[in-house]
Amino acid sequence: MTSIRANSCILLCDHRTLKHLNLPEKEGFRWHEVNTAEELSKIRLDLSNGAIFVATGVYDFSTVSSDFYEKQLGNFIKMNHATLKRNQLVYIKPRIKPKYTHEEKQTLSKFIGIAFSKFMAVNAETTMLTMENKPKIVDLYYRSLFKNIFKDKPIKKDEPVIKPIIPVEKEIDLPKPIPRKPSNVVHDLWFSGHDFQEECSIELFQNDIKIGETEKYKFKDNENHSPFFKKGIKVSVNSGLDENLLFKFGKWGYLNITLNDIFDRKVFPINSKKGSGSRVSITATKPDTKTTSIHIAGRDFKKGVDCYLKVYECSKQQLIYQSEVVKNDSTPHFKKFEIVDARFDVVSSQFNIEVFDKDTIKDDYLGFAPVDYRDLKRYKNFKNSIEVKDEKSATRGVLMLNVEQSGISGSVKNLVYDDTKNYHVYFKVKDTKKGTKYLKTKVMRGPIEQHKHETEKIEAESAGYRTSLFLPNITEKASIDFVVESNKDEAASISFQKLLLASKTGKKLTEKFGEGEIDFFMVEDSRNKMYEIEVEVEKLPKMDGLLNGGKADPFFILKLDGYTVYKSEVVKNKLEAKFKFKLPSHLIEQAETYQIEFYDHDTGNADDPIGQYYGPVNSIGEPQRLEQFAGGKVKDLDRAKFTMHLRE
Numbered sequence: 001m002t003s004i005r006a007n008s009c010i011l012l013c014d015h016r017t018l019k020h021l022n023l024p025e026k027e028g029f030r031w032h033e034v035n036t037a038e039e040l041s042k043i044r045l046d047l048s049n050g051a052i053f054v055a056t057g058v059y060d061f062s063t064v065s066s067d068f069y070e071k072q073l074g075n076f077i078k079m080n081h082a083t084l085k086r087n088q089l090v091y092i093k094p095r096i097k098p099k100y101t102h103e104e105k106q107t108l109s110k111f112i113g114i115a116f117s118k119f120m121a122v123n124a125e126t127t128m129l130t131m132e133n134k135p136k137i138v139d140l141y142y143r144s145l146f147k148n149i150f151k152d153k154p155i156k157k158d159e160p161v162i163k164p165i166i167p168v169e170k171e172i173d174l175p176k177p178i179p180r181k182p183s184n185v186v187h188d189l190w191f192s193g194h195d196f197q198e199e200c201s202i203e204l205f206q207n208d209i210k211i212g213e214t215e216k217y218k219f220k221d222n223e224n225h226s227p228f229f230k231k232g233i234k235v236s237v238n239s240g241l242d243e244n245l246l247f248k249f250g251k252w253g254y255l256n257i258t259l260n261d262i263f264d265r266k267v268f269p270i271n272s273k274k275g276s277g278s279r280v281s282i283t284a285t286k287p288d289t290k291t292t293s294i295h296i297a298g299r300d301f302k303k304g305v306d307c308y309l310k311v312y313e314c315s316k317q318q319l320i321y322q323s324e325v326v327k328n329d330s331t332p333h334f335k336k337f338e339i340v341d342a343r344f345d346v347v348s349s350q351f352n353i354e355v356f357d358k359d360t361i362k363d364d365y366l367g368f369a370p371v372d373y374r375d376l377k378r379y380k381n382f383k384n385s386i387e388v389k390d391e392k393s394a395t396r397g398v399l400m401l402n403v404e405q406s407g408i409s410g411s412v413k414n415l416v417y418d419d420t421k422n423y424h425v426y427f428k429v430k431d432t433k434k435g436t437k438y439l440k441t442k443v444m445r446g447p448i449e450q451h452k453h454e455t456e457k458i459e460a461e462s463a464g465y466r467t468s469l470f471l472p473n474i475t476e477k478a479s480i481d482f483v484v485e486s487n488k489d490e491a492a493s494i495s496f497q498k499l500l501l502a503s504k505t506g507k508k509l510t511e512k513f514g515e516g517e518i519d520f521f522m523v524e525d526s527r528n529k530m531y532e533i534e535v536e537v538e539k540l541p542k543m544d545g546l547l548n549g550g551k552a553d554p555f556f557i558l559k560l561d562g563y564t565v566y567k568s569e570v571v572k573n574k575l576e577a578k579f580k581f582k583l584p585s586h587l588i589e590q591a592e593t594y595q596i597e598f599y600d601h602d603t604g605n606a607d608d609p610i611g612q613y614y615g616p617v618n619s620i621g622e623p624q625r626l627e628q629f630a631g632g633k634v635k636d637l638d639r640a641k642f643t644m645h646l647r648e
Helices: 015-019 066-079 081-086 102-122 135-149 259-264 373-378 496-503 585-589
Strands: 002-005 009-013 029-033 043-046 051-055 088-093 127-130 185-194 202-206 209-213 233-237 244-249 253-258 267-269 279-285 291-299 307-313 318-322 337-340 350-357 364-372 385-389 395-406 421-430 439-445 448-454 469-474 481-486 491-495 509-513 516-524 530-538 554-560 563-567 577-584 593-600 608-616 641-647
Touching: 015 029, 043 066, 043 081, 066 081, 066 102, 081 102, 088 102, 202 233, 209 233, 253 259, 259 279, 318 337, 350 385, 350 395, 364 373, 364 395, 373 395, 421 439, 421 481, 439 469, 481 496, 491 496, 491 509, 496 509, 496 516, 530 554, 530 585, 563 577, 577 585, 593 641
Parallel strands: 002 043, 009 029, 009 051, 051 088, 088 127
Antiparallel strands: 185 233, 185 279, 202 209, 202 244, 244 253, 267 279, 291 337, 291 395, 307 318, 307 350, 350 364, 364 385, 385 395, 421 469, 421 516, 439 448, 439 481, 481 491, 509 516, 530 577, 530 641, 554 563, 554 593, 593 608
16 A cells, blocks of 8 residues: 655656656655555655646556456555545546557557546546646646646757747646547447346446336246347447446346447446456447348147247347247147348357247257358248257157248448458467367457357367357457467467468468477458368278178278368268268368278277378378278278269
């Protein structure tokens, strides 16, 4: 704890600001170097009738989260509430430098907003002063503000005299804000919650007037207390995108943000007297944004069934729709429902359609049918169907869909994001520890974790992963880092800027990964191609005895330049088989050789090797014969052959 006493003026600022000021050791005046809000939170002030100048935020915005910054600033204000309230309070706003990236400018602006709003809350006459001018002008400007506190600097003979831009004897006129033209912006806001504390609706207030409310969420709708609100709220903003919006969550929580905040950040912590942890995701869309209408019908269900549906978004296990009950009908038709496309990730979102039989005491669970969001558009006129399967994979019925889309694609973007692109990042590892199976990636903006990603599992010392880390709406100036770890504690990190530079020339980047290496390859979404691959094998030798079917249970492992990229499923009791899968095009196009190894799966014992082939990638598409593994003596292998086909 540091105690600072003065009877005229106290100045608290970081060392950069101090460099611009000619500060004397003068009676009644005290200055103290404070670089972070955490340091500020440990200072107690003692001033009875004077001025307090505080500069804060310039270091914090690049090193800590906004929540941590706000908490530390709150501790400082709480400790010095009476002193800050009875004295003149001046907030010295940090300089937003042109060299900062857009994300850095946005983050620092947020920190400035937090600081000024907190100071205004304790002292409504708080003045904001800016450091936006050049350092020499800043020096004169602040010397004018502090009046007699500063002593003059000696002026060199060859140095021109710069007149203060604000006369010393006059009261300072702060720069007037540039008036904004009314924007008359209309948006729809959509909400989903995380770890809600109580059942509630969401109310929106604008200028102390309630303008909308969602439906009420009930705990029975989601066991994980993470609601998906189906009703949105329309908001019209006439005084600019920085106009304050107040959201109330029943009687237990609230949130003060602007539309600009919603554009820049999707998930917000809810302020609550009961503690932290509850969050809300808010998506802003234009009134004509794309919607998907889904009409579901069923057939082949048991007689007398009283069917109803529940549709869940898989990754968050959120209930997004529940149908009416269609009584005593084995071929039920359910009412249409609509979803707003911008609320989902069109690349990775998956839905589970769960089917229930309504009963008086307890509803019977019949089964579920999964469907990928990106596949919805192919379900037209009830021609394509999905089987409803129970826990034992038994078919309990069939669902047929008719899907129609309307409106304009996408959620609202802030104007500064008009130059954004989507990217995919792929990984390959070499010479990793034994037992390495998968990679986990953290996407970091400074110290803040933005996103997590996990690859598929490949148990090999050298592996090329098919699943990509998807990066939506990224500007070329983005300040992002990727931290990659394996399940065996191998780790590496790399910046988005390095990957961006390499991606423009189609190159990969290699970093040390434990005792091995990791390759990063990034490609724009528009150039991210996938190959559909079909492997057809025939005339395999018999590997199992008569008790086990007398044939084989084949599967294969595919390697490109020595990297394992795919392990197929097992086909039971067959000597001919077809396998279909997809691979990112770069894995094949950057490879020179491929190797395919066929095995016979054995339950409880090691899998038996059948045969293999090794050759150049440009021979893919040609029929090839399998060859023995080293030391192998599989009978009749010379008859076995396979063909691998590629299609974009």
